[in-house]
Amino acid sequence: MSPSQQSILVSAARRGRQLVKTAVNERAGRLLQREARWLRELESVAELEGQVPRVLDEGTDADGRRYLVMSAVPAAGRSPQKAAFTPAHARFLASLGKARFRATDFEVSACCQWLQRGLQRLESGATPKARAMLEQAYHDCETALLYWTGPYVLSQGDFAPWNIRDLGSQLFVCEWGNARTEASPLDDVLHYLMVQQALSSRAVSAAALQAAMRRAGAFALEAYPEWSWRPQVIGALTLVYLLGVVLGRSLAAGRLDRDDPVTGSYWKLVEKRSAWMPA
Numbered sequence: 001m002s003p004s005q006q007s008i009l010v011s012a013a014r015r016g017r018q019l020v021k022t023a024v025n026e027r028a029g030r031l032l033q034r035e036a037r038w039l040r041e042l043e044s045v046a047e048l049e050g051q052v053p054r055v056l057d058e059g060t061d062a063d064g065r066r067y068l069v070m071s072a073v074p075a076a077g078r079s080p081q082k083a084a085f086t087p088a089h090a091r092f093l094a095s096l097g098k099a100r101f102r103a104t105d106f107e108v109s110a111c112c113q114w115l116q117r118g119l120q121r122l123e124s125g126a127t128p129k130a131r132a133m134l135e136q137a138y139h140d141c142e143t144a145l146l147y148w149t150g151p152y153v154l155s156q157g158d159f160a161p162w163n164i165r166d167l168g169s170q171l172f173v174c175e176w177g178n179a180r181t182e183a184s185p186l187d188d189v190l191h192y193l194m195v196q197q198a199l200s201s202r203a204v205s206a207a208a209l210q211a212a213m214r215r216a217g218a219f220a221l222e223a224y225p226e227w228s229w230r231p232q233v234i235g236a237l238t239l240v241y242l243l244g245v246v247l248g249r250s251l252a253a254g255r256l257d258r259d260d261p262v263t264g265s266y267w268k269l270v271e272k273r274s275a276w277m278p279a
Contacts, residue, residue, distance in 0.1 A: 018056060019072040022065050029066035031177030032058070036068050038179040047095035051170055073165050073172055085192055085215055089164075092171050093188050094223040097153035100181050103227075106145035109152045110182035111240065115141075118247035125255035137243055137270050140277075144236035150227045155183035159192050184237045185224060187244070189216040198265040206276040209269055213238050213276075231278035239273060242266045 023029040036058045042048055043055075057069040106112050115138055122131065156163075157178030165172040193212040197204050217234040220227075249263045250256045258264040269276070 017072050018069055019053070020067060020069050022061065022067045024065070032066050032068045034179065035175070035177040038176040039070065042099065042176075045095065045099045048092070048099070051092060051167075051172055052176070053174060073174060074167060085189065085219075088166070088169070088171050089189075089192065090219050090222065092173065093156075093159070093185075093219070096156065096188075097151070097185055097223060100154035102152050102182055103149060104152060104182075105149050107142060110180075111152055111184055111244075112142070114180075115240070115243055115247065118244075118251060121251055122247060122256065125250060125253075127256075130256055133271060134243065134246070137239060137273065140273070141236050141239050141243065144232055144239075148228065148233050148236075150233070151185055151224050152182035153185045155180055155187045157183075159188035160195050161192070184240050185220055186216040186234070186237045187241050189219050190238060190241045191245075195262060198262040201261045202265075204265050204269060206269075206272070209238070209276050235277040239270065239277065242270050246270060 021032060021035075023032050036055050039053055039055045042052050053070040053072075055068070055070050057067075059067060061067055102109070119131070119135055119138060122134070126134070156173060156176065157180055158175055159173070163173060163175040165174075190212055193215060194204055194209070197208065213234050216238070217229055217231075220229050220234070246256075246263055246266050249260060253260065253263075256263070256267075258267055
């Protein structure tokens, strides 16, 4: 979720060392509930201490709006000025992934089941031709991952520079309303490397995507060395990420909106997947 989307959903005010977020609609209320639940769970992950906000209070105000009070971003935190994926990012995601971890086959993972449900829910929001293309892309994921067992992990859901502060030796990561379990371990890395370019309304080239895939593959090999990360697996999980973002943004909008810069850019990559997916 981009900063502009966040402002539509919640109003936020900093009060000293506290950040108060108030939902402006029902969807925002659900996001705040999810954020509070995940932040409370992450309090028990020692490796992430000091790197995520702490929940201080939550409830419903006099106007019936849900609110969440949490610790604010440390004053020393700096927003990164470029999208470099550093060792600090890799360490954070490796620790996060181990907080909720499941090794399984793709077809029984929550990741696969979410894609299936998303395709079903999009029926009225896309043309038959568009749905057929997405379903074929999903089938390609399923086929490529048929004999692969691997890790599915906790994902932050919007691991992007505007939600991250650099504290020097570690990161501070905000906005947990879109966190989810049993995600591909490549999702957060690919999102960090690609979403800025897509939001700038620049098409993400096949070469740029392949560079992001190599970095995501290197992360996976370092963080989860027990599993096979052959190029076909990296390619299939990259397609899983692209499909997930297209479906997620389309369902939130109520339709497949190819004028949306991220949806449009990722749609083209899914459509032209033969140009970048390993054979």
